[in-house]
Amino acid sequence: MENRKFTDADQDLLVDIMLHRRDVRGNNFLADEVPDEVVSQILRAATLAPSVGYSQPWEFVMVRDPAIRRQVVADFEVENQKAEARFSGDRRNLYTRLKLEGILEAPVNIAVFYKPSAGPVLGQTSMAEVGEYSVVCAIQNMWLMARALNVGMGWVSILNPDTVKQLLNAPPENKLVGYLCLGYVRQFFDTPELERLAWDRRKPLETVVHVDRYE
Template sequence: MKEHPQRIFNDKEQALLEEIMIHRRDVRGNHFLDTPISQESVNRIIEAALAAPSVGFSQPWEFVLIRDQKTKQAVKETFSEETARAAMQFTDEKQKEYIKLKLEGILEAPLNMAVFYKPADGPVLGQTSMPNMGKYSVVCAIQNMWLMARSLNIGMGWVSILDPEKVKQVLGAPEPNQLIGYLCFGYTDMFYNQPELELKKWDRKKLQKEVVIQEKYT
């Protein structure tokens, strides 16, 4: 069998990937435009997901594309319920800041996508000792979509303030499936040069020296 030469990337390509990663943003509803996303772009985003690594080449993902406003509204209702509950976890100034934040774009984004983990029927290579590896594989697929969307100048927001079981009911998902990500896609009127929560002083970006440990914890 003839071997194909391996793909080697040059400095310019490496720098471009770094730029895309650095400028990836979580886009909120107040910045989504109603401009439709072409099917070609949707296909490219999904193909990026399918190129993600998965434990034991299990590819344990399923993607539900949602454009119907009634379905979006039903998902938005569980967001509203969970947002009110989550606000109570913060106190004083943080709670006031939380309430002011626009944390999703479910109704505004032209395309919503629910990403599910579909458990395998039997054992999966590499997943027997760490059972959550299948779910981590789905997260890798989501990150791939985020980067591809950004390279297409399409915004993506990951909505995590949801009741996953209620979302499953809205979408009629099979019982074994687990919701990993609820995503909003759309063109945007702007991409922040820094993460929005960093700009709003919600928290600061950590430095390498704060998170990198050499050899072992002491």
Template sequence: MPTQIQGPHFCSDDSELLSEIMSARRDVRGNRFLADELAQEDIEHIFAAALMAPSVGFSQPWEFITITNRTTKELIADSFFIENEKAKALFQAGKFEVGKLEQYQQLKLEGILESPLNIAVFYNPKNGPVLGQTSMPDMGRYSVVCAIQNMWLKARSLNIGMGWVSILDPIKVKTILNAPADRELIAYLCLGKVDKFYDKPELETLKWQEKKTSQQVIFSDSY
């Protein structure tokens, strides 16, 4: 006799829908965002998803700042442009494979000004030991990333695009947003309605990298 599962029970259709949402998630750039404001109810749903994320020792070490002010966005964008020029210099110096500089220059890598809502996500470390984090101190940061993934999937389920901007100076962003000294910037997100979602990740379509197969990344017992 099969064991009865206690708590919510999901069917195969629910599982397939979740897989479909995960498969359709995309990193959205500024050339896809629309200027339409997001509904407050949708924003609340996205934050609710973030707060459902697992966290080491139930520490819930995430904090969020919503940014809609144009001047603040422009200051953040300035940091992106400075850091982006540094990145271009690395490609120019030949530290990456031939042809990547030209590709890099053609990529639209952020949507700070184009998206109606920006969200800065911070890690708020606990004072003292945290259950499950004493041997692996980065587990708190990974917990924040779990919250971000929840936001990404929830946004996609609402047909809202989200982009993660990582070409930023985190110290400058902290200063612009008046973040406390002990907070750590984990992500800077751009959210908004979009004119399209790509069928595949844009960088896969552009052949920036090939998609890895399960055989390449899943091992048994040891490497």
């Protein structure tokens, strides 16, 4: 529809979806299969994201093979030990109790890659990284669509991207941007899990907005 307008109710619904989006961990996923048509809706939402120069530089790998997933988990465990060592005291004690992935528990894993263009891309000549930012926009679309479909999604970032690339036989030029776990959940919490566990709190808007320049 040309020049589509949205209502106050539409805007409120979008805000509600954003407010209730959650990063889901393995201790909250159900084993129930996610229908292919639901996964397709989530992937299609990814392809509707904005991208620099309309380059659409994303590619997706559905990871269903349990053997591959177990190797991804093995890599997570190695990287997680390194990450844990960076914290100390109460922070480290809390870190050790966190469940930070759902690779085996979630019925669907999706690896999201940035595929660079062979030639110059409109809008990307001064800031090369905006191609990867475009892929992040695609992942955000997936997260919001998943939540709208009452499907949980978790982003596993404690991985060695080179190891995952090798496991998935990704082209050398492709860059892993996100490794995602999707599935139905036992519950969606009212607040983010890390906020509930007192890891951190949401920053007030006024603390992150500056006018004209930083003071």
